[in-house]
Amino acid sequence: MTEHPVSALEADAEERRLEAALRPRHLDEFVGQQRVREQLDLMLAAARLRGRTADHVLLSGPPGLGKTTLAMIVAAEMNAPLRLSSGPAIQNAGDLAAILSSLTEGEVLFLDEIHRMSRPAEEMLYMAMEDFRVDIVVGKGAGATSIPLELPPFTLVGATTRAGLLPGPLRDRFGFTGHLEFYAEEELERVLRRSSALLDMRVDSDGYRQIASRSRGTPRIANRLLRRVRDWALVKGLDTVDAGAASDALTMYEVDARGLDRLDRGVLTALCTVFGGGPVGLTTLATAVGEEAETVETVAEPFLIREGMVARTPRGRVALPAAWEHLGLTAPEVAPG
Ligand SMILES: Nc1ncnc2c1ncn2[C@@H]1O[C@H](COP(=O)(O)OP(=O)(O)OP(=O)(O)O)[C@@H](O)[C@H]1O
Numbered sequence: 001m002t003e004h005p006v007s008a009l010e011a012d013a014e015e016r017r018l019e020a021a022l023r024p025r026h027l028d029e030f031v032g033q034q035r036v037r038e039q040l041d042l043m044l045a046a047a048r049l050r051g052r053t054a055d056h057v058l059l060s061g062p063p064g065l066g067k068t069t070l071a072m073i074v075a076a077e078m079n080a081p082l083r084l085s086s087g088p089a090i091q092n093a094g095d096l097a098a099i100l101s102s103l104t105e106g107e108v109l110f111l112d113e114i115h116r117m118s119r120p121a122e123e124m125l126y127m128a129m130e131d132f133r134v135d136i137v138v139g140k141g142a143g144a145t146s147i148p149l150e151l152p153p154f155t156l157v158g159a160t161t162r163a164g165l166l167p168g169p170l171r172d173r174f175g176f177t178g179h180l181e182f183y184a185e186e187e188l189e190r191v192l193r194r195s196s197a198l199l200d201m202r203v204d205s206d207g208y209r210q211i212a213s214r215s216r217g218t219p220r221i222a223n224r225l226l227r228r229v230r231d232w233a234l235v236k237g238l239d240t241v242d243a244g245a246a247s248d249a250l251t252m253y254e255v256d257a258r259g260l261d262r263l264d265r266g267v268l269t270a271l272c273t274v275f276g277g278g279p280v281g282l283t284t285l286a287t288a289v290g291e292e293a294e295t296v297e298t299v300a301e302p303f304l305i306r307e308g309m310v311a312r313t314p315r316g317r318v319a320l321p322a323a324w325e326h327l328g329l330t331a332p333e334v335a336p337g
Contacts, residue, residue: 015227022195022223023069025076030066031194031219032187036178040070043176044077053106053153054078055175056129058114060163062302064220065180067159071110074157080106087116096121097136097149100128105152114158115165122170129156129173161298182217182306185209191219192226201230206243214250214259216303221259228253258307258326263291265327267300268309271319272329279316 024030027041040057047054057074059067068084075082081104090096096117103109111117117125128134132153135146158174160166171177183191189212196203203211203226211229215222232249233241241249247257254262270288271278278285286293301317304310309323324331 015224018199018227019220019223022198023072024194025073027073027077029194030069030073031190032183033066033178033180036070036180039176040074040178044074047078053080054108054155056156056158056173058158058160058163058166058171058174058177059180060160060177061180062161062182062218063298064218065182066219067180068110068112070178070180071108071157071159074155075108078106078108078155080108080155082108082110084110084112086112087114090117090121092118093120093124093137096124096128097134100124100134100151100154101136101149103152103154106154107152108155108157110157110159112159113161114170115160115162122167125156126169126173182303183215183219183222184217185212188212188215188217188219188222191222195223195226199226199230201226201233202240203229203246204240204242207241207246210243210246211250214255214257216259217306218303225250225253225255259303260326263289263295264300264304266291267296267304268319268323268327271310271317272324272327272331276332277324278318279313281316285317 027037027044030037036059043057044054054074057071059070061067071084072082083099083103085099090099090111099109124134128151132151134149134151136149137144137146139145156174158170163171163177163179189208192203192208192211196208207229211225212222215225229241229246229249232238232252233245236245238245256265260268266289267285270285271280274288275285282297283293286296289296301310301312304323305312307322309320309326311318311320319331321331
């Protein structure tokens with residue numbers, strides 16, 4: 001029999017396909033984030049009643065909490081086409097002008113990582129958001145002329161992990177700002193129930209609880225862990241996943257009982273053993289872990305802070321007692337006085 005090795009690229013594409021298949025398509029399928037959901041629902045309903053394009057929407061919050069999903073839902077609820085791009089893909093004003101000038105009336109433009117757009121593009125975006133027009137500069141130096149270009153009304157949905165990094169003038173041009181919070185375990189269980197039904201897999205209540213409690217408050221992680229548990233169940237020939245199976249599968253994938261993965265534990269271990277519990281600067285800590293500072297700050301840290309294991313202080317990151325306890329280490333004595 002010929003073997004068909006699955007390349008990393010194919011495996012990646014399969015993961016992305018499954019992730020896309022699990023995305024809620026409408027607001028009523030979107031679990032949790034009740035406040036943001038209700039506010040968005042009202043805003044979109046009002047826009048539909050007025051027959052107008054919806055106001056610009058800014059979504060902030062850590063990765064994997066549903067910003068892209070909500071942008072897709074905004075387009076679906078407005079029955080409008082959706083264009084996806086991101087801040088880092090827009091290197092100069094010309095890149096943005098090319099996107100804006102090809103938008104159709106009512107189209108939803110999703111800009112992920114909007115805080116990473118170049119400054120000239122950002123300035124062009126101000127005018128486009130407010131007046132639905134841009135000035136295209138043609139030529140260079142003394143001979144340069146600017147040609148005004150009218151744009152059809154569109155809805156910008158901007159997403160950022162760092163709302164604080166957005167310049168005030170950009171933030172102020174969004175009619176609606178929603179901050180996504182980490183999900184409660186009970187909400188993650190609902191995400192998992194919906195996903196397992198779509199994946200045609202059986203999990204019992206304790207199994208859901210076990211996966212949800214290791215999902216770090218994040219639906220993307222919950223769905224990813226569910227897929228790993230699904231692989232495990234397939235290979236082990238399990239009909240229904242219970243707590244024991246979920247726990248064994250996830251322990252094998254190095255996701256521990258509190259949901260810390262390799263990166264989280266790497267950050268904690270470096271903080272406690274290399275830097276004696278801190279304080280240590282973010283860049284130094286990230287270097288010790290062999291990661292980008294941004295990855296440590298946006299992927300690992302929000303969860304570790306929320307779990308009460310790490311604190312940010314003006315002098316740097318410090319390990320809290322829960323970190324030492326989780327690693328099974330003893331915190332050094334603090335010298336009196
Ligand atoms: N509220 C939710 N209900 C159900 N599933 C959700 C919810 N939020 C997110 N998901 C699932 O989690 C996955 C990740 O969501 P999404 O891509 O929207 O996150 P994101 O915030 O845009 O992340 P990033 O900033 O990293 O792109 C999606 O595939 C979706 O299935």
